[in-house]
Amino acid sequence: MLGRVTEKSDKSAGQRAGRQQRITDYVVNNGSASAAELAELTGVSVMTVHRDLDELARRGLLRKFRGGVSAQPSTVFESNSEYRLNANVDAKAAIARQALTYVEPGMSILLDDSTSALALAKLLGEVTPLTVATNYLRAIDVLKDVEDVRLIAIGGDYSPTHDAFLGMPCLEAVERLTVDTTFVSTSAMNTELTFHQEPEIVMVKRAMLQSAQNRVLLMDSSKMARTALHRLAPVTDYHRLIVDSSTPEATVEELRNRTEVDVAPL
Amino acid sequence: MLGRVTEKSDKSAGQRAGRQQRITDYVVNNGSASAAELAELTGVSVMTVHRDLDELARRGLLRKFRGGVSAQPSTVFESNSEYRLNANVDAKAAIARQALTYVEPGMSILLDDSTSALALAKLLGEVTPLTVATNYLRAIDVLKDVEDVRLIAIGGDYSPTHDAFLGMPCLEAVERLTVDTTFVSTSAMNTELTFHQEPEIVMVKRAMLQSAQNRVLLMDSSKMARTALHRLAPVTDYHRLIVDSSTPEATVEELRNRTEVDVAPL
DNA sequence: GACTCTGGTGTTAATTTAACATCTGCGACG
DNA sequence: CGTCGCAGATGTTAAATTAACACCAGAGTC
Numbered sequence: 001m002l003g004r005v006t007e008k009s010d011k012s013a014g015q016r017a018g019r020q021q022r023i024t025d026y027v028v029n030n031g032s033a034s035a036a037e038l039a040e041l042t043g044v045s046v047m048t049v050h051r052d053l054d055e056l057a058r059r060g061l062l063r064k065f066r067g068g069v070s071a072q073p074s075t076v077f078e079s080n081s082e083y084r085l086n087a088n089v090d091a092k093a094a095i096a097r098q099a100l101t102y103v104e105p106g107m108s109i110l111l112d113d114s115t116s117a118l119a120l121a122k123l124l125g126e127v128t129p130l131t132v133a134t135n136y137l138r139a140i141d142v143l144k145d146v147e148d149v150r151l152i153a154i155g156g157d158y159s160p161t162h163d164a165f166l167g168m169p170c171l172e173a174v175e176r177l178t179v180d181t182t183f184v185s186t187s188a189m190n191t192e193l194t195f196h197q198e199p200e201i202v203m204v205k206r207a208m209l210q211s212a213q214n215r216v217l218l219m220d221s222s223k224m225a226r227t228a229l230h231r232l233a234p235v236t237d238y239h240r241l242i243v244d245s246s247t248p249e250a251t252v253e254e255l256r257n258r259t260e261v262d263v264a265p266l
Numbered sequence: 267m268l269g270r271v272t273e274k275s276d277k278s279a280g281q282r283a284g285r286q287q288r289i290t291d292y293v294v295n296n297g298s299a300s301a302a303e304l305a306e307l308t309g310v311s312v313m314t315v316h317r318d319l320d321e322l323a324r325r326g327l328l329r330k331f332r333g334g335v336s337a338q339p340s341t342v343f344e345s346n347s348e349y350r351l352n353a354n355v356d357a358k359a360a361i362a363r364q365a366l367t368y369v370e371p372g373m374s375i376l377l378d379d380s381t382s383a384l385a386l387a388k389l390l391g392e393v394t395p396l397t398v399a400t401n402y403l404r405a406i407d408v409l410k411d412v413e414d415v416r417l418i419a420i421g422g423d424y425s426p427t428h429d430a431f432l433g434m435p436c437l438e439a440v441e442r443l444t445v446d447t448t449f450v451s452t453s454a455m456n457t458e459l460t461f462h463q464e465p466e467i468v469m470v471k472r473a474m475l476q477s478a479q480n481r482v483l484l485m486d487s488s489k490m491a492r493t494a495l496h497r498l499a500p501v502t503d504y505h506r507l508i509v510d511s512s513t514p515e516a517t518v519e520e521l522r523n524r525t526e527v528d529v530a531p532l
Numbered sequence: 533g534a535c536t537c538t539g540g541t542g543t544t545a546a547t548t549t550a551a552c553a554t555c556t557g558c559g560a561c562g
Numbered sequence: 563c564g565t566c567g568c569a570g571a572t573g574t575t576a577a578a579t580t581a582a583c584a585c586c587a588g589a590g591t592c
Contacts, residue, residue: 016571035547045573050548066547066580157465168465168496199423199434230434282540301578311542316579332549332578535591542586548579555572561565 019044020052024061027071034068060161075197075228079187081138081163084115090266091220091244096120098242098264099183099218103127107180110208111139113164113201114185116218118142124149133177135165135204152177159200166200174207182212188226189219191254192235195228202230209233216240221247235259285310286318290327293337300334326427341463341494345453347404347429350381356532357486357510362386364508364530365449365484369393373446376474377405379430379467380451382484384408390415399443401431401470418443425466432466440473448478454492455485457520458501461494468496475499482506487513501525 019042026041027033035053039046057064060080063072077083096119103109103120105127111117113136121139124130128148134140135154143151154177156170184205188195194217196202209215217238224247235241235258242262243252255261285308292307293299301319305312323330326346329338343349362385369375369386371393377383379402387405390396394414400406401420409417420443422436450471454461460483462468475481483504490513501507501524508528509518521527 046547047549047574048572051572068547168469171469203434203437312578313543313580314541317541334578533592537590538588540586541584543584544582546579546581548577550577551575553572553574556570558568560567562563 016052020056023049023052024056027062027069028077032068032070037068058160075187079197079201080161081113085118085138087115088220088222088244089119091222091246091264092116092119092218094264094266095218095220095242095244096123098262099216100124100127102181102214102216102240103130105129107131108133110134110174110177110179110182110212111136112182112184112205112208113139113162114218116185116220117183120183120218131179133179135170135174137163137165162201166204170204171207174204174211177211179212181214181216182208183216183218184208185218185223186232187223188228189217189223189235190225190227191251191258193227194232194235194238195226196230196232197228199230202232205232209237214239216242218242220244224248224251282318286322289315289318290322293328293335294343298334298336303334324426341453345463346427347379351384351404353381354486354488354510355385357488357512357530358382358385358484360530360532361484361486361508361510362389364528365482366390366393368447368480368482368506369396371395373397374399376400376440376443376445376448376478377402378448378450378471378474379405379428380484382451382486383449386449386484397445399445401436401440403429403431428467432470436470437473440470440477443477445478447480447482448474449482449484450474451484451489452498453489454494455483455489455501456491456493457517457524459493460498460501460504461492462496462498463494465496468498471498475503480505482508484508486510490514490517 022042023038026038035046035049039049042049053062053064053069056062057069059082061072061082062069071077092115095116099120100123103124106129108131111121111132111134118136118139121142124132124143125146131150131152132143133152133154135156140151140153143149154165154170154173156165156173157167159166186194186196186205196205215238219241221244235255238259240260240262241255242264244264245266247263252261252263288308289304292304301312301315305315308315319328319330319335322328323335325348327338327348328335337343358381361382365386366389369390372395374397377387377398377400384402384405387408390398390409391412397416397418398409399418399420401422406417406419409415420431420436420439422431422439423433425432452460452462452471462471481504485507487510501521504525506526506528507521508530510530511532513529518527518529
């Protein structure tokens with residue numbers, strides 16, 4: 001408690017974010033860690049570590065248990081909103097750019113709570129006027145100030161890990177809509193099926209697909225050749241599939257047997 | 267730890283159930299209590315009280331927080347499987363008896379996770395052969411040994427508070443069935459609508475109603491003139507409503523404007 | 533009768549938490 | 563320009579909770 005003065009004096013405010021990042025990295029690397037261990041690592045009291053861990057656990061990055069914390073199983077970690085936002089940004093941007101070619105002024109579209117859909121949302125200002133419905137809070141934040149976009153927020157139970165509105169209220173709201181095109185993404189797919197590990201999310205995505213004339217699936221190559229517990233829909237249910245350019249050629253060929261496939265140019 | 271010998275010696279085994287009952291009563295009366303307080307009351311160690319409280323909380327009877335436990339809000343408490351089993355047994359039995367008149371040999375029926383449906387399950391051996399599907403574990407236990415009843419268990423995520431299988435797997439299983447008659451109950455209704463406070467349950471009941479040619483609602487009078495957060499279905503969606511004889515005559519008349527109503531004789 | 537086995541309980545030490553205390557910027561205000 | 567108070571982050575302390583182990587009584591086995 002005395003050898004810490006040097007650390008504290010350099011910039012006493014706002015170190016919290018950095019410390020939490022350091023904690024997260026350490027735990028993800030080691031699989032788990034005790035509170036005392038992390039206090040040692042960060043040079044801060046055990047109490048403060050606990051406060052950090054509470055926050056990180058609430059955000060869905062780590063899992064807390066008596067004796068310390070552990071990293072989330074990868075499926076959970078990767079479905080976390082914060083994590084996803086930083087993964088494959090270039091591929092997602094390219095996919096979104098390609099998807100934009102299917103958006104025309106005057107259309108109504110539905111976006112799910114995926115980072116790919118968010119990337120698309122950021123481009124939608126280019127083809128106004130539009131009507132856009134989504135349950136993804138980040139997309140809502142992006143779209144709310146765009147001129148000539150009629151934004152319909154789909155409400156529901158707020159989920160902190162997804163930063164989105166889910167549950168039955170969401171399902172009912174989606175079921176009452178019919179749009180021209182739905183753009184969705186998901187966390188896992190192979191050449192036959194799309195999957196997701198969370199049943200709540202599956203139900204929302206299914207409802208969204210049902211509510212559209214046209215269904216477009218946005219998938220960056222990191223999701224390919226993976227499965228998850230719950231089946232979402234067969235690939236043939238989508239009218240079009242947009243993938244990024246690092247998707248294996250063989251996979252693309254396989255997919256072309258099932259539906260239209262666009263490879264988004266970088 | 268020494269003045270307790272008398273208590274321990276009278277019958278050292280199996281006192282756990284009684285003690286937990288005493289704890290539950292005390293907490294429900296007082297609204298809340300501390301672990302130390304309950305240790306004093308029951309004459310066991312704080313550790314043992316904690317173990318009891320863990321179990322009671324897991325069963326959904328009490329809510330645990332740091333510093334003690336509190337009673338569940340009444341809506342939660344009343345939707346608890348254990349509680350419901352002991353409420354209005356006579357009315358439920360009479361309703362079940364009446365409902366049985368709509369069951370004929372050879373039919374396929376669907377039962378939800380209600381005590382009324384359980385009461386009906388207990389009578390089904392009288393009109394075999396039957397095909398019975400349910401997601402309620404207690405009903406499964408009742409039916410599994412009945413001769414000439416083909417029992418279809420509807421699986422899903424197990425919910426300890428309901429003692430039933432719910433969630434998406436359950437929904438999908440129900441959607442794949444079509445039965446002659448569904449018997450359901452719910453926790454609240456007025457003369458126009460039926461309600462339930464839990465969205466998961468609402469979805470399951472709705473799916474069950476969809477899967478049936480014939481929909482029968484079983485309601486004892488304690489559920490009348492109450493509402494809950496989520497709407498389940500309008501009264502007109504049910505083909506028949508069976509109530510107990512202590513339902514107010516005016517209410518029965520109102521309901522008769524909307525659908526067929528049977529008042530079950532005691 | 534001695535043995536094991538199991539389930540319930542008590543004891544202890546470590547962990548976690550709530551509540552309070554302290555410190556540090558930072559803006560308002562005189 | 564000082565200082566007042568406020569808000570946010572952190573440390574301190576005492577109490578609550580827990581895991582792990584120890585203990586005991588009854589049921590069954592040999």
